[in-house]
Amino acid sequence: MTYGDVRAVDGVSFTVAPGEFFGLLGPNGAGKTTTLEMVEGLRKPQAGSVRIDEHEPWKREPALQRRMGVQLQSSSFFERLTAREQLDTFGALYGVAAGRTDEMLEQVGLVDKADIRTEDLSGGQKQRLSIACALIHDPEVVFLDEPTAALDPQARRNLWDVLRTINDSGRTVVLTTHHMDEAEVLCDRVAIMDSGRILEMDTPAALVRGLDAPVRISLAPGTLSADDARAVAGDDAVDTDESGTTITTRDPSRVLSDLANRDALAGLSVKGASLEDVFLELTGREYRA
Amino acid sequence: MNAFRSLARAMLKGFFRDKMAFFFAVIFPLMFLVLFGGIFTDQGASKSEVIQIGAVPVLDDTPREVKASLAESLEITTSSDEKDAIEQVRKGDADAVISQRGDELVVRYSQADQVKAATVQGTFQAIVQSANIAVTGEAPRFSLSTDQVEDDSLKPIQYYTPGLMGWAIASGATFGAATNLVVWRKNGLLRRLRLAPIPTRSVVTARVAVSIAIAVVQAAIFLGVGVALFGLRLTGSWPMIVPLLVCGTLAFMAIGLLAGAIAKSEEAAVGIANFVVLPMAFLSGSFFPLDGAPGYVTAISKVLPLKHLNDGMLDTMVRGEGPAAALLPMAILLGFAIVVTAIASRLFRWDD
Ligand SMILES: Nc1ncnc2c1ncn2[C@@H]1O[C@H](COP(=O)(O)OP(=O)(O)OP(=O)(O)O)[C@@H](O)[C@H]1O
Numbered sequence A: 001m002t003y004g005d006v007r008a009v010d011g012v013s014f015t016v017a018p019g020e021f022f023g024l025l026g027p028n029g030a031g032k033t034t035t036l037e038m039v040e041g042l043r044k045p046q047a048g049s050v051r052i053d054e055h056e057p058w059k060r061e062p063a064l065q066r067r068m069g070v071q072l073q074s075s076s077f078f079e080r081l082t083a084r085e086q087l088d089t090f091g092a093l094y095g096v097a098a099g100r101t102d103e104m105l106e107q108v109g110l111v112d113k114a115d116i117r118t119e120d121l122s123g124g125q126k127q128r129l130s131i132a133c134a135l136i137h138d139p140e141v142v143f144l145d146e147p148t149a150a151l152d153p154q155a156r157r158n159l160w161d162v163l164r165t166i167n168d169s170g171r172t173v174v175l176t177t178h179h180m181d182e183a184e185v186l187c188d189r190v191a192i193m194d195s196g197r198i199l200e201m202d203t204p205a206a207l208v209r210g211l212d213a214p215v216r217i218s219l220a221p222g223t224l225s226a227d228d229a230r231a232v233a234g235d236d237a238v239d240t241d242e243s244g245t246t247i248t249t250r251d252p253s254r255v256l257s258d259l260a261n262r263d264a265l266a267g268l269s270v271k272g273a274s275l276e277d278v279f280l281e282l283t284g285r286e287y288r289a
Numbered sequence B: 001m002n003a004f005r006s007l008a009r010a011m012l013k014g015f016f017r018d019k020m021a022f023f024f025a026v027i028f029p030l031m032f033l034v035l036f037g038g039i040f041t042d043q044g045a046s047k048s049e050v051i052q053i054g055a056v057p058v059l060d061d062t063p064r065e066v067k068a069s070l071a072e073s074l075e076i077t078t079s080s081d082e083k084d085a086i087e088q089v090r091k092g093d094a095d096a097v098i099s100q101r102g103d104e105l106v107v108r109y110s111q112a113d114q115v116k117a118a119t120v121q122g123t124f125q126a127i128v129q130s131a132n133i134a135v136t137g138e139a140p141r142f143s144l145s146t147d148q149v150e151d152d153s154l155k156p157i158q159y160y161t162p163g164l165m166g167w168a169i170a171s172g173a174t175f176g177a178a179t180n181l182v183v184w185r186k187n188g189l190l191r192r193l194r195l196a197p198i199p200t201r202s203v204v205t206a207r208v209a210v211s212i213a214i215a216v217v218q219a220a221i222f223l224g225v226g227v228a229l230f231g232l233r234l235t236g237s238w239p240m241i242v243p244l245l246v247c248g249t250l251a252f253m254a255i256g257l258l259a260g261a262i263a264k265s266e267e268a269a270v271g272i273a274n275f276v277v278l279p280m281a282f283l284s285g286s287f288f289p290l291d292g293a294p295g296y297v298t299a300i301s302k303v304l305p306l307k308h309l310n311d312g313m314l315d316t317m318v319r320g321e322g323p324a325a326a327l328l329p330m331a332i333l334l335g336f337a338i339v340v341t342a343i344a345s346r347l348f349r350w351d352d
């Protein structure tokens, strides 16, 4: 898929199983939105094909569209309608009974804002409403483009619950996100994209394991003398500063039992590699266009 | 059907909650009606003010009944200060100064107000001529009798209501379609609606229905105000304005869609729509009659949809023509709508 000279999506191939929770990760401009738009049917691939069951989404068959819920990256609403009216209108487009509106307002925590015009909602509230509009007809497959981008931590956790519930009831969810913790918590499988290609695709746990990164074990300041620290660490790296001592090791069990023997566990924290490390390892640390 | 209804409801709410859009579609044109109605109802009664210097025997000797009819169009005051009187004419405080030098009647006027200048000249010409005939002692052989052709002289309000109403409907439909298209394209709603299981047709028909509904509201308000406040009198086939404004709305929506398809931003769409609608309103005689306009203006006006809407409405609302008078304008408006919509749909984009 190209825009002029830009190859936005180039040879991407993946399959999402029914009931799966799939995440598309990648830096800005990686091609996530473009990929989703092809899957949703907004763009016809210039080469290759997209199938949802047997349907080609760009043909926009109403039967398929009724089974699909879509939240686009930018919230799009009717001008000057209240939150409730937006949901009623979208509901009517999908032939949904009016009672669903209250249910959805409840689910995304906008009951208090039901009669506020969308122009007067905060960014995060708009985003929640946009997600509610995507879910109003209880779709089988849900596509969400950065659904949690503007959400506060509470709303984010609440949305996770909503999405998990949907997924647990057998629905398929495909989302894009820049929050690695979110992908780690929610997704059965993630694909990490850059420059229009998929670099890696697996379960978050397998990707982290594949990174084979050392574990960072930190202790409160003064728990361990410098000599003891070096003794415990052996060949591993030790770093001591005013916030405490950090040992970076590939053999955390040995280090931890050693520390336990010395009764030096005050302020202990253990940090393994995360999906974020995998992401940065794969896509580099430079800014993206 | 459900989709059509809910979309139409959403658009209507959006329109009536948009104070600016409502103002420009309804209140603003109505202000012109009130203004024109106020200004031009006075005009018939407004007399030319003439200052008479010294004795003017030609005038003083005219028969009593002639004097009475003169009093309807002239208001004659006397003065002895000729300089001051001429100065008043120059400033526009008076319209003419008359004096008599021997057998010569001297009329000094200002061309600033051409209508009054002509009235004054004509009137005194006639007075001099009838005085000349009177001197010959013969009875005048020819006489003039005048008779107006309209049943109720096309009083200004009769003319301006259809014209301004046409302008209001043109701006409402053009701006509505143009901004709707651009805003929905920019905020992604067009794309979002594309993913909903509804035919594109229901979005289009909803917009058409809403624009027609707005046009009907505009017409009802105009006719209501015209009849109630300014003595507008509708003639027999006035209900033909309903099909006329349906066709007109389609034509103006087509212009709006074209503007919306070209424009990159809402501001640009409004600009383009303004650029089209305002000159079109002038050239279609919405603000003043085109009777005296040069040929090329009349030629241009023939290709403007508003001109044909105005013609159709004038004919059926106030000129007392039968319903058939609306058919040709309707056909032209529909043809215009089809052609321009076809062009707009070639330029149409779902997103930027
Ligand atoms: N309508 C468009 N016209 C031209 N280029 C585009 C268009 N949409 C996207 N692009 C380009 O295609 C590439 C992929 O864009 P895309 O929106 O798919 O990225 P993304 O992964 O969703 O990024 P983000 O995380 O910022 O949302 C980018 O280089 C972008 O500049």
Ligand SMILES: [Mg+2]
Pocket: A032, A033, A034, A073, A145
């Ligand atoms: Mg994106």
